[in-house]
Amino acid sequence: MVEHRKPIPVSEAVQKVIDQAHLLETETVPLEQSYNRILAEPIVAGHPVPPFDRSPYDGFAIISKHSSGASGDNRIRFDIVDHIGAGAVSEKTLSGNQAVRIMTGAPLPENADAVVMFEQTVESDGFFTIRKPFKPLENVSLQGEDVEQGETVIESGNLIHPGIVALLATFGYATVRVAKHPVVGILSTGTELLDVSEPLVPGKIRNSNGPMIAAQLARMGIPCKTYGLSVDNLDESFDIVKRAAEETDCLITTGGVSVGDFDFLPAIYERLGANVLFNKVAMRPGSVTTVAVADGKYLFGLSGNPSACFTGFELFVRPALLKMMGAEKLYLPHTKAILFEDFDKANPFTRFIRAVYDGHNVKPAGFNKSNAVASIAKGNSLIVLPGGTRGFKKGDTVDVLLLGVEEGSAAWKL
Amino acid sequence: MVEHRKPIPVSEAVQKVIDQAHLLETETVPLEQSYNRILAEPIVAGHPVPPFDRSPYDGFAIISKHSSGASGDNRIRFDIVDHIGAGAVSEKTLSGNQAVRIMTGAPLPENADAVVMFEQTVESDGFFTIRKPFKPLENVSLQGEDVEQGETVIESGNLIHPGIVALLATFGYATVRVAKHPVVGILSTGTELLDVSEPLVPGKIRNSNGPMIAAQLARMGIPCKTYGLSVDNLDESFDIVKRAAEETDCLITTGGVSVGDFDFLPAIYERLGANVLFNKVAMRPGSVTTVAVADGKYLFGLSGNPSACFTGFELFVRPALLKMMGAEKLYLPHTKAILFEDFDKANPFTRFIRAVYDGHNVKPAGFNKSNAVASIAKGNSLIVLPGGTRGFKKGDTVDVLLLGVEEGSAAWKL
Structure with missing residues (x-):
């Protein structure tokens, strides 16, 4: 029957x-419509990041060797020969105890190899003094220290989230190839x-x-x-x-x-x-x-x-x-959590229980029958209890699958 | 200076x-456009769920007391007087050893108070026999067992996720009030x-x-x-x-x-x-x-x-x-995780490190300077190291804030 x-x-x-x-198939979309799509091309660095040696602080670019021997008793003087903000390029080439006043993000002038922060100086009209020596490359963001030119930074198959949008923008991807x-x-x-x-x-x-x-x-x-x-x-x-x-x-x-x-x-x-x-x-x-x-x-x-x-x-x-869509991370993210109340039913089959997970504990979201609807509305996760087990007790560690997370896991961990 | x-x-x-x-202010949107909006009204149950006593299985609705004494040696016979699927209502009122063949989700006929599953019967032409007694309400989904009429199931201020959409649909919210x-x-x-x-x-x-x-x-x-x-x-x-x-x-x-x-x-x-x-x-x-x-x-x-x-x-x-928008859960979800590699820097201030969290371990997503962009693209979380601490070691438990999660936490846990 x-x-x-x-x-x-x-x-x-x-x-x-x-x-x-x-x-x-794939299609090309404008960057501003790419959030939550699946990347169908790798993101390759068309240039190094930073694209040039630059100052990470507001301060003065100097030639480090000319700071040698500076101390509280022997302050060394540098003369300010130029003043640039980010986006500008100094036309000066430094020599000796010359310095360029330089803002965060601005490229180091020719010959400069260190940056003195404002708070490390005593400044006067047209010059400043320092009381400590600077090492070569001290306070310098080096060309390519974040990303080297030609590097594949993100592989195809990743979900485009805001951080990836930032990277795409950095490399000039005004449009991006994504899965349809x-x-x-x-x-x-x-x-x-x-x-x-x-x-x-x-x-x-x-x-x-x-x-x-x-x-x-x-x-x-x-x-x-x-x-x-x-x-x-x-x-x-x-x-x-x-x-x-x-x-x-x-x-x-x-x-x-x-x-x-x-x-x-x-x-x-x-x-x-x-x-x-x-x-x-x-x-x-x-x-x-x-x-x-x-x-x-x-x-x-x-x-x-x-x-x-x-x-x-x-x-x-x-x-x-x-x-x-060619995604690499197919599965709901998995974690372990502490069961916050007894669950007495036996589990002849693997049981998925709509649950509330708070980052540490997890508890069933309410009435637990297949035809229930309120517990779907209240839950943000699924407790997974293996088949062939009896009930679980408060305090037991259980498997949890997280719902509503932008990008999942590459491995099925159950 | x-x-x-x-x-x-x-x-x-x-x-x-x-x-x-x-x-x-708030506005009304069609249910099908409500995903990811913030609910600006409570969801109140306009009727109980289930709305009527119904069968959770395919089987036969009976009057339980007439199954009393059934056993392998004393099979009790029931005569099938009607046959309904979900969505239909039987016009029969049961008496004695009458039964209605009934499908999952169909309302119990008048006087019936138990359901015999197909696999618990031996069926013949127009009747079946059972070998065990049934208790009142055995295998019955009771009216209101999931949600009682008038109950506030979800408060205003929650994010509308798919489970909440299901609940809204159940109660006939063709449109729903949300925050602008x-x-x-x-x-x-x-x-x-x-x-x-x-x-x-x-x-x-x-x-x-x-x-x-x-x-x-x-x-x-x-x-x-x-x-x-x-x-x-x-x-x-x-x-x-x-x-x-x-x-x-x-x-x-x-x-x-x-x-x-x-x-x-x-x-x-x-x-x-x-x-x-x-x-x-x-x-x-x-x-x-x-x-x-x-x-x-x-x-x-x-x-x-x-x-x-x-x-x-x-x-x-x-x-x-x-x-x-009146949301109740304002903050990034928080969890604890095991640091998967040493992080040697001191932390004069609270430090937020773009990181990859896999549900158990967490590690910095790469180059960690404020002007870095690659680590934003690679991370799905932020490690939070308290200010005033020295470095952390692989194996230490650290605070983690999760990114890209649909709905956050109601409490700031750091």
Whole structure:
């Protein structure tokens, strides 16, 4: 009567999914639109940073050897022959006890090899004295000390965050090559679903999974096409799924993947001739999560239960989309934390619990059932409890996956 | 000769800044545009979740007391009188050993108080038998078990992330009230600055701070107005700053805040009649960070050194903007981590080091000077070493602030 499915471990399921990713094309975007995109070219230093020897302080550029022997009893005098700010280049070439008054960021004049800070001098009209000797290159930012010319500073496949934008700007990348976004579709299935704007009626609930997934995509900077709501009717649903799969790189459906009488996704995958990678994962929630591939397109069949749907997206959809964009860091960041309250349930399968992590402790975010929604809203992380374990106690160290972090981890650590 | 400024502790500086925030107005946005906005109304449950007693499994709804005494030797029979999926409501009222075939998410029929899962039955044509008794409410998702009607599930001031979008959708928030974005301007000062698209010339560097700050704002979902580049000329700069301050809620300048001969921001603040909150912070990099307020508008004078500028934004600008939007979680998330390499420098002031954090260990991201840019590109966090300490050793536990995390911490933990 009941179809028996063989559950596979989460790590194996994740690997099966990302193995199917095909690399998307790239495009060029203006630097100011590049935040949160995946870099599709390495950032190569077109020049050294700093591009010239420069002063890191406001002060006086001198020739260090002429400060030799300076002391409190033997103050040495330098004559000020020029005065430049950052952005200016002194036309003077220093000799002997000459100095140039120089501001932070300005290039050292010819022959200068040290900078005396203002507070290290006693200044008078046109000259100053110092009471200590300066070493060659003292208080100098050397050309190339931060980045050498020709160095690959950041590899392709990294997410462009503000620090990378700064680097791109430094090297004159007014435009930058990034991965195109995948075209992602969302179809929420289930006769029980109402649109968010509809009033509640007996037996029905509003569709929360569709908007939630759209927001999970928005967090990644990825737009989506919405295919609305589909009732539990095989032929109608097949037509929508077929069209959506044609129009997208990745179709995410919610609901209809279990073994109920109106769960039509398995039949639709079969009719599409899709390659079903798995239809049961040894995890709670979301054991019915099904992933298939048809004509190179991903078909993610997430559970209709909100917590299961949410977790399925973060564990499977997110790394797949990142892999398609050539990203190097596919996985949610992992850490360890101290469980802040007992969790008594046994864990026949790997359990993912919506949780609140504060940088040290972690505790379940609330009601923990696959159909719960409040705990998704309250959580910022997932506690991961291995399958085959009994309950955990307050004070135990547990694995935690962090949500809502810009860039993830290159390794799956569970 | 040199102006002496009194440094104030970082925590005091942060507090001084956020104390000046005035609350922005609110606006209503469609749910699908609400990601990353700050919620300006509490989310109140307009109905219980689940909205009705429902089945969490595919199976049969029964009256539990009629299963009393069932065992392997005494299988009890139930007759199937109806068949419903999620979204349907059975018109049957159960009595005696009647059962309704019911799918996950469907409401329990009248009088039913337990659900038998398919795998707990032997099914025949029109009936099934069970071998164990069921307790009242066994396998039932109770109305309101996740959220009770009227409950405030999420307070105003939280960031809208995907889990909150799911909750908003559940309760029919087709639109949601959020804080308006502050109007933020960016002005990069310094005669040495070239635009990103200009070729390098002697003594000059490209403006990396402006695009970087725009990306730091983009990460928060906040657009900005760019006031371009300003050379180190007092009158010209004054005019631009004055106009920009009039047109924005918050003007961020880079450069010009130190005590150099061409650092005109202090004079501009004075001419504007601005209230300078501080002009020296006991931190490295970024000790010259200056924050002023004029006519209720923030004037952030960040250092022109990229690392100092970056850090100044994250420590001061970010919480101020969040506070203006009524956010509850203003600060970068904090954790502790194991230092993965020696850091030998002394720390006269609190030191913020761009770093790579992997969930357990943390190490400096590279070259550590205030004018470095590569380490901003490589880092995902800031190591914080307290002022007044000597070097730290590999294996020491250190404070870490995490960058690029969607929602921060409600408390400043340093």
